[in-house]
Amino acid sequence: MPDSRTPPEVDRAAASRRAVAARRERAALKKDVAMRVITPQELLRRALADPSAPAGAMRVPEFLTAIPAIGEGKRDRILKDLEISPVKRLGGLGSRQREDLLRFLDERWPELQPRDSRSRLVVLAGPTAVGKGTVASHIKEHHPEIHLSVSATTRKPRPGEVDGEHYFFVDDDEFDRMIAAGELLEHATVHNAYRYGTPRRPIEAALAEGRTVLLEIDLQGARQVRAADPSATLVFLLPPSWDELVQRLVGRGTEDAAERARRLRTAKAELASQGEFDYRVVNDDVARAADEVARLAR
Ligand SMILES: Nc1ncnc2c1ncn2[C@@H]1O[C@H](COP(=O)(O)OP(=O)(O)OP(=O)(O)O)[C@@H](O)[C@H]1O
Ligand SMILES: Nc1nc2c(ncn2[C@@H]2O[C@H](COP(=O)(O)O)[C@@H](O)[C@H]2O)c(=O)[nH]1
Numbered sequence: 092m093p094d095s096r097t098p099p100e101v102d103r104a105a106a107s108r109r110a111v112a113a114r115r116e117r118a119a120l121k122k123d124v125a126m127r128v129i130t131p132q133e134l135l136r137r138a139l140a141d142p143s144a145p146a147g148a149m150r151v152p153e154f155l156t157a158i159p160a161i162g163e164g165k166r167d168r169i170l171k172d173l174e175i176s177p178v179k180r181l182g183g184l185g186s187r188q189r190e191d192l193l194r195f196l197d198e199r200w201p202e203l204q205p206r207d208s209r210s211r212l213v214v215l216a217g218p219t220a221v222g223k224g225t226v227a228s229h230i231k232e233h234h235p236e237i238h239l240s241v242s243a244t245t246r247k248p249r250p251g252e253v254d255g256e257h258y259f260f261v262d263d264d265e266f267d268r269m270i271a272a273g274e275l276l277e278h279a280t281v282h283n284a285y286r287y288g289t290p291r292r293p294i295e296a297a298l299a300e301g302r303t304v305l306l307e308i309d310l311q312g313a314r315q316v317r318a319a320d321p322s323a324t325l326v327f328l329l330p331p332s333w334d335e336l337v338q339r340l341v342g343r344g345t346e347d348a349a350e351r352a353r354r355l356r357t358a359k360a361e362l363a364s365q366g367e368f369d370y371r372v373v374n375d376d377v378a379r380a381a382d383e384v385a386r387l388a389r
Pocket of ligand 1: 217218219220221222223224225226339340342343374375376377
């Protein structure tokens with residue numbers, strides 16, 4: 092039967108069919124990213140190679156939220172940081188924006204991976220005086236959604252330290268009892284001096300609530316946690332340099348010379364073990380390092 096429509100009507104109908112097909116293809120691509128059939132990097136490379144392909148027509152915000160680890164808040168922060176307008180399509184990105192977006196995906200890939208293979212248990216370790224306690228306190232203050240574990244220890248409180256807040260200060264008998272009762276997830280004698288351990292129950296309760304739990308512990312403890320839960324995330328905090336580490340230890344002024352020497356000996360061994368960790372973060376600036384650890388913990 093002859094087509095009774097005018098040529099403009101035929102064109103409009105064809106354009107509408109093409110638009111519907113393109114929308115379907117974009118939806119399929121987004122699903123492929125969400126289901127991990129292809130990586131976001133691969134989709135972005137396809138879009139850049141052929142801006143007229145369905146991937147090229149995808150807007151950057153819908154591309155970002157196709158990645159399961161990126162919600163709307165994170166999406167908006169990324170767009171702002173990379174200075175990309177929300178109306179931009181992948182195929183229309185400028186060369187600097189392309190590079191920035193690809194670099195972002197490559198650098199952040201570990202934390203954008205779906206969490207289902209990792210538990211919510213995160214360990215922060217590193218040599219003495221690198222700033223573990225300082226970074227952990229910053230996280231506690233600025234990321235209240237993360238539960239910071241309070242350890243038990245046989246060492247005496249330093250000035251300003253509060254029982255139950257900084258540590259549970261216990262004597263040797265009580266520490267032995269906690270071990271015998273299975274109350275500690277891990278425990279170790281640190282710097283060949285005092286004993287420290289992670290109370291198990293508050294951690295299990297926080298994990299059961301779906302919260303991320305951060306343990307600020309030593310290398311021996313980190314190894315025990317890894318053995319108990321291979322899916323835990325291990326983060327190693329590094330000083331900007333060895334000299335800076337010594338300066339921080341001396342500057343803190345909480346140990347005498349003998350204790351400092353003992354701690355620095357342990358620090359050398361700990362630094363040599365950093366390869367066992369999933370991530371390394373340099374504590375050059377407390378807020379920056381804390382935010383990086385919090386991001387890895389999410
Ligand atoms: N990014 C930083 N820049 C400068 N000084 C820092 C930084 N982070 C921490 N410090 C300082 O370094 C000292 C050691 O920090 P902190 O006590 O947090 O270390 P730690 O790793 O918990 O040590 P330890 O394992 O011996 O308990 C403190 O005086 C702290 O204020
Ligand atoms: N294995 C564990 N190590 C712990 C724990 N809590 C703290 N620590 C580590 O001890 C040293 C010394 O701490 P300080 O407060 O006396 O300076 C430090 O490296 C901590 O990370 C723990 O529960 N288990």
